[in-house]
Amino acid sequence: xxxxxxxxxxxxxxxxxxxxxxxxxxxxxxxxxxxxxxxxxxxxxxxxxxxxxxxxxxxxxxxxxxxxxxxxxxxxxxxxxxxxxxxxxxxxxxxxxxxxxxxxxxxxxxxxxxxxxxxxxxxxxxxxxxxxxxxxxxxxxxxxxxxxxxxxxxxxxxxxxxxxxxxxxxxxxxxxxxxxxxxxxxxxxxxxxxxxxxxxxxxxxxxxxxxxxxxxxxxxxxxxxxxxxxxxxxxxxxxxxxxxxxxxxxxxxxxxxxxxxxxxxxxxxxxxxxxxxxxxxxxxxxxxxxxxxxxxxxxxxxxxxxxxxxxxxxxxxxxxxxxxxxxxxxxxxxxxxxxxxxxxxxxxxxxxxxxxxxxxxxxxxxxxxxxxxxxxxxxxxxxxxxxxxxxxxxxxxxxxxxxxxxxxxxxxxxxxxxxxxxxxxxxxxxxxxxxxxxxxxxxxxxxxxxxxxxxxxxxxxxxxxxxxxxxxxxxxxxxxxxxxxxxxxxxxxxxxxxxxxxxxxxxxxxxxxxxxxxxxxxxxxxxxxxxxxxxxxxxxxxxxxxxxxxxxxxxxxxxxxxxxxxxxxxxxxxxxxxxxxxxxxxxxxxxxxxxxxxxxxxxxxxxxxxxxxxxxxxxxxxxxxxxxxxxxxxxxxxxxxxxxxxxxxxxxxxxxxxxxxxxxxxxxxxxxxxxxxxxxxxxxxxxxxxxxxxxxxxxxxxxxxxxxxxxxxxxxxxxxxxx
Amino acid sequence: xxxxxxxxxxxxxxxxxxxxxxxxxxxxxxxxxxxxxxxxxxxxxxxxxxxxxxxxxxxxxxxxxxxxxxxxxxxxxxxxxxxxxxxxx
Numbered sequence: 001x002x003x004x005x006x007x008x009x010x011x012x013x014x015x016x017x018x019x020x021x022x023x024x025x026x027x028x029x030x031x032x033x034x035x036x037x038x039x040x041x042x043x044x045x046x047x048x049x050x051x052x053x054x055x056x057x058x059x060x061x062x063x064x065x066x067x068x069x070x071x072x073x074x075x076x077x078x079x080x081x082x083x084x085x086x087x088x089x090x091x092x093x094x095x096x097x098x099x100x101x102x103x104x105x106x107x108x109x110x111x112x113x114x115x116x117x118x119x120x121x122x123x124x125x126x127x128x129x130x131x132x133x134x135x136x137x138x139x140x141x142x143x144x145x146x147x148x149x150x151x152x153x154x155x156x157x158x159x160x161x162x163x164x165x166x167x168x169x170x171x172x173x174x175x176x177x178x179x180x181x182x183x184x185x186x187x188x189x190x191x192x193x194x195x196x197x198x199x200x201x202x203x204x205x206x207x208x209x210x211x212x213x214x215x216x217x218x219x220x221x222x223x224x225x226x227x228x229x230x231x232x233x234x235x236x237x238x239x240x241x242x243x244x245x246x247x248x249x250x251x252x253x254x255x256x257x258x259x260x261x262x263x264x265x266x267x268x269x270x271x272x273x274x275x276x277x278x279x280x281x282x283x284x285x286x287x288x289x290x291x292x293x294x295x296x297x298x299x300x301x302x303x304x305x306x307x308x309x310x311x312x313x314x315x316x317x318x319x320x321x322x323x324x325x326x327x328x329x330x331x332x333x334x335x336x337x338x339x340x341x342x343x344x345x346x347x348x349x350x351x352x353x354x355x356x357x358x359x360x361x362x363x364x365x366x367x368x369x370x371x372x373x374x375x376x377x378x379x380x381x382x383x384x385x386x387x388x389x390x391x392x393x394x395x396x397x398x399x400x401x402x403x404x405x406x407x408x409x410x411x412x413x414x415x416x417x418x419x420x421x422x423x424x425x426x427x428x429x430x431x432x433x434x435x436x437x438x439x440x441x442x443x444x445x446x447x448x449x450x451x452x453x454x455x456x457x458x459x460x461x462x463x464x465x466x467x468x469x470x471x472x473x474x475x476x477x478x479x480x481x482x483x484x485x486x487x488x489x490x491x492x493x494x495x496x497x498x499x500x501x502x503x504x505x506x507x508x509x510x511x512x513x514x515x516x517x518x519x520x521x522x523x524x525x526x527x528x529x530x531x532x533x534x535x536x537x538x539x540x541x542x543x544x545x546x547x548x549x550x551x552x553x554x555x556x557x558x559x560x561x562x563x564x565x566x567x568x569x570x571x572x573x574x575x576x577x578x579x580x581x582x583x584x585x586x587x588x589x590x591x592x593x594x595x596x597x598x599x600x601x602x603x604x605x606x607x608x609x610x611x612x613x614x615x616x617x618x619x620x621x622x623x624x625x626x627x628x629x630x631x632x633x634x635x636x637x638x639x640x641x642x643x644x645x646x647x648x649x650x651x652x653x654x655x656x657x658x659x660x661x662x663x664x665x666x667x668x669x670x671x672x673x674x675x676x677x678x679x680x681x682x683x684x685x686x687x688x689x690x691x692x693x694x695x696x697x698x699x700x701x702x703x704x705x706x707x708x709x710x711x712x713x714x715x716x717x718x719x720x721x722x723x
Numbered sequence: 724x725x726x727x728x729x730x731x732x733x734x735x736x737x738x739x740x741x742x743x744x745x746x747x748x749x750x751x752x753x754x755x756x757x758x759x760x761x762x763x764x765x766x767x768x769x770x771x772x773x774x775x776x777x778x779x780x781x782x783x784x785x786x787x788x789x790x791x792x793x794x795x796x797x798x799x800x801x802x803x804x805x806x807x808x809x810x811x812x
Contacts, residue, residue: 351788461809519810585802691795694788 001339002360004706007332008279008304012289013272014297020050022271023260025292027253029285030713033333034275037265047261047271056258060251062095066102067244070233076241083246083718091247098240105236109229116222123215128199129208131175137205139179147181152196154178164190246718253714260712275712276332279304305332305357331357334706342367344408347401352694353704359482362702365474366693370409373467373692375416377590377685379449380598382428383678384418387411413686423447428674429598434614435624445615447534449595450588453619458521459528460588468584469506471697473499479701493564498700500557501577504550511547512540533616580696586688594681601673605666607644609634645669754808761804768797 010032014022026032037046049057085091128151129136139147154173157180161169169182178196180187191198204211264273277285279301286299334357336346345367355361375384391410398404425431425445432438433445450456476499483491512523520526523541530540542550554577561569602608602624609630613619622641625633629647630640645666649659735742776790 352792353788458809579799579803582806583799583802585806586798589802589805687791687795688798691792691798694792695796 001337001364003337004355004357004361005335005337006279006304007276007335007357008282009274009302009332010277010282010285011272011274011300011302012297013300014270014293016266016269016271018293018296019047019261019271021293022273022289022297023050023257025288026273026285027257027260027713029281029288030711030715031281031285032275032277032712033709034260034263034273034712036263037272037274039265041265044265044267044272047264047266050258050261053255053258056251056254059092059095060248060255062099063244063248063251066095066099067248069102069106070237070240070244072237072241072244074245076237077245077718078242081242084240084243085247091250094243095247098236098243102233102236105229105233109226109233112222112226112229116219116226119215119219119222122202123212123219125199125202126208126212126215128177129202130212132172132177132179132208133174134172134179135205135207136201136203136211139201142181145181145183146185146187147179147201148187148191148198149177149179149201150191150196150198151176152178152194156194157191157196160190160194161185242718249714249717250719253716253719256712256714274302276709277711278335331707333357333709335709336361336363338363338367344405344412345370347405348409348690348693352698352702354706354708355702355704356706358485359703360478360701362478362698365478365697367412369471369697370689370693371412371416373587373689374413374685375418375420377587377689378413378417378594378681379420379424379447379591380426380428381418381421382426382674383681384414384416384421386678387414387417387682390414420447424449426595426598429595429602429677430624430626434621435626437614439615448616449591451592451595451599452622453533453613453616455521455528455532456534457588457592459532459534460591461585462522462528464584464586464588465506465581467587468581468692468696469502471584471692472502472580472700475697475700476502482701482703490564493560495701497557497560497564498576501554501561501573502557502581504552504554504557505577506581507542507550508547508554511542511550512544513547513551515541515544533613533619576700580699583696584692586692590684590688594677594684597677597680598674601669601677603642603644604673605645605670607647608641610639610641611635750811754811757807758801758804761800765797765800768800769794772796 012022012026026034037044039046085094129139129149132149139149153176154171157173157178158171161171161180161182164185169180169185172179172181180191202211261271264271266272282301289297289299334354336355338346338361342364345363348366348370349355349361349363378384378387388411391407391412391414393407394410395404395407398407421427422441422444424447425433426449430436431445433441438444448456450458450460476495480491480495480499483495509518510523515523518524521528524530525540527540529537531538541547558570558573561573565572599622603622607625607630608622609625611621611623611634613621614623623633625644625647627633629651630642630644634640645662648662648665649655649657650662731745735745773794776786776794779786780790
C-alpha cells in the first residue's frame, strides 16, 4: 500500500528457434519491462530484427504518412464500422491502393499550391505597375534610353536628377511608384541618396490592369481546384479512417515484436533477454512460456528487490549470482500499489513526480486527507450532489486515464461535501433545521460554519491548526522512514528533530504556561476546545509543567536541526515548524468565505431577519425568510436584515410588473450566485488543498523520480490478436 | 484639520463608550487594510511566478505540478493577514 509493488529482475534465455514464440508470449503478457542490452558482454551481440521486420516497418511508415496527409485522428474511429481488413494481405492490398490515390491527390494539391503561390507573387509584382499606369512593353526593350522603375517619391527623384550632369531625362510617377527615363546620366549614382528602391519590370505586354485581371482569374480558378482536392481528401479520410487506425495499430504491434531482438543479447544460436516485472506475476509468466515453447527457454528470477524489517529496500540475488558481474544494480521501475479507492489519487501525486522505488508512496494519505478537507471546506448537501454529478460526467465523458481519475476525485470530494453539508445543516446555504425547523434527523446541524458566531469560527481556526499538526507529523514520519534506508542518524537529525520542534512548540502553545498573554480562545476557561457553541471538549490547556517540558523538547529539537542541517536549519525553523502549520488556516478561511458567499446569495433572494438561534442557546441568528416576507415574521425588538427579492412584489398593492421582476431577479440571483459559489469552490477548496498536499506535506519528505514501468507489449484498441 | 477632528476628540473625552467603539472600529479598519494590502502583495508576487510557470508549461507540460506549486506559494501571505485579523477581533 505505502510501498510500490515488489519487482524482480528476470531473464529469459533460449535457442533462437523459439525466439519468435517467446517474443509473442512476452508481448501478449504485457508484463515485462525489458531492459536494453548494452553490448558489454564478449561474444554477445544485439540481435537482428525478426524475419519480415523490414517490410512491416516500411508499411508502418507508409500508413503513418497516409494518416498524416489525410489528417486522421483517434476520434475519427467509428465503432460501428469494421476495420476493413482481416488478413495481412488484405491490409497491404488496400494500403497500396489507398496510398496511390492519396499520393495522386497530394501531388495535385502540391501542384495547385505551387501555382497559387506563383500567381499571387505575380499579382504582387504587377500591383505597382497598375498604380504607375504605363503599359509594360513600353517600359523595356529600349537601347538608347535607360529606364528604371522603383518605389519612391517622384518629386525627390526629379530634384536629384536636376542637380546631376546631363539634362536628358523624364520622370513619370504617382502614388509612390516612379519611372525614370534618361540618357547619358549615371542614374546609379544619382538615385543612391534619394527615396527610390528599384523593382524589376515583369514579363508580358499590354496594360498592367488587364494583366492583373488575368492573374486574378487564375488565382480564383486555382482556389476552386484546391477546395475540390481538399474535399476529396476529406472524403477519403472519412472513408478510410477506421482502416488506417486499425492498420497502424496492427503494424506497430508487429513492428514492436519484430524489433524486440534488437534489445536482446544474442549469439549465433541463442538469445538472452533481461527485464523487470512484478514479482507476483513471475510464476504466471513462467507457466505461459513453458506452455508455448516447453523446455527450450530458460527463465530465471535473477533478483528480487525487497524491503527489510525496518522498511527499507534491500537488494540480494536469489538463485543466481551471475548478474553481479554486471556491476551495480539499477533501481527497478515503479508500479504503484494502492487499493482501488485510492488509485485515482495517483495522478495527483505523479503530477509532482512518480515515487522512487525506495521511498514511501504518499497516495494513500492524499486519498485520506484531500476529499475530507475539501468536504469540510465546502460542506453543503446541494453542492455535494452537484460535485458528484460533475465528477461522474467527467468520468463518463473522457477517455484519458488521468482525466477519468480527476472525475473520480470529484466524486469522492462530492461525497464528503455532502456528509459535511449534513453535519453543518446546509443545503445551498439554507439550513433545513435552523430555517425550516426540520429537527428529527440525527446529527444534522451538530456543526455550523461559523459565519454568524465568532466562537465557532475560532473553533475552526484551532481545528485547522490541529489538522495541520497531524498532517505534518505524518509527513515527518514518512521522511523518517525514507531516511532510515540511508542511515539511522540521518533519519533522527533530519526528521525526528523536526517532529520534536513541531510538537514541542505547539504543545507549549496549547499549555497554560504564560496563559494570560496567549489569546483567550486558545487556552483557559474561554478556550474554544473547552466550550464552544457546537460542543464542549473540556480542554482548557495542557498543565503548565507539561508546557514547559515540551518547550524544552522543542529547544532540543531545534539544536538537533541546527546540528543536522546547519545554519540553514535555524533559518528554516520558523517557517517549517510554525509558518507551515499556520498555512493550514486556509482551510478555515475557505470554509468561512464560501459559506459567506452562499449566505449572501440567499439573503438577497429570500431576505432575512435577526432572531435568536433556534437551538444554540444565547447566540443570535440570521434567519432566512423562507415562508413569508421578513417584515411579517419579525417579532418585537428584532430587525429585518434585508427584504428579499422574492417578496419584493408579493405584498399588497404592488402590482404584477413588480412581482414578475422581483421573481425573475430572485431566480437569476439564486441560480447564478450558487453556480459561482459552486465553481469558485472547486478552485478555492481544490487548489488550496492541493497546495497543502504539495507544498506543506510533500515538501517535508517527498523526492520522487522513479522510472515509469513500461512493459513490453501494447494493449489493442481496434484490432484483435492473430492476423 | 484640527477643527474637523475636534468634535470627535470631545466625544472621546466625555463618553468612554464612544471611545471604546471608536477604538474597535479603527482596529477593524486596520485589519481590513492589512488583509487588502497583503492580498495585493500576494497577487503581485504570483503575477511574476504565474507567467513564468505558464511559459515553462508551454515548453514542457509535465512542469504543471511544480508550476502550480510555485505559483500558489505567496498565498500564505494572505493567510498570515487573516491570522492578524482574527487576533484583532
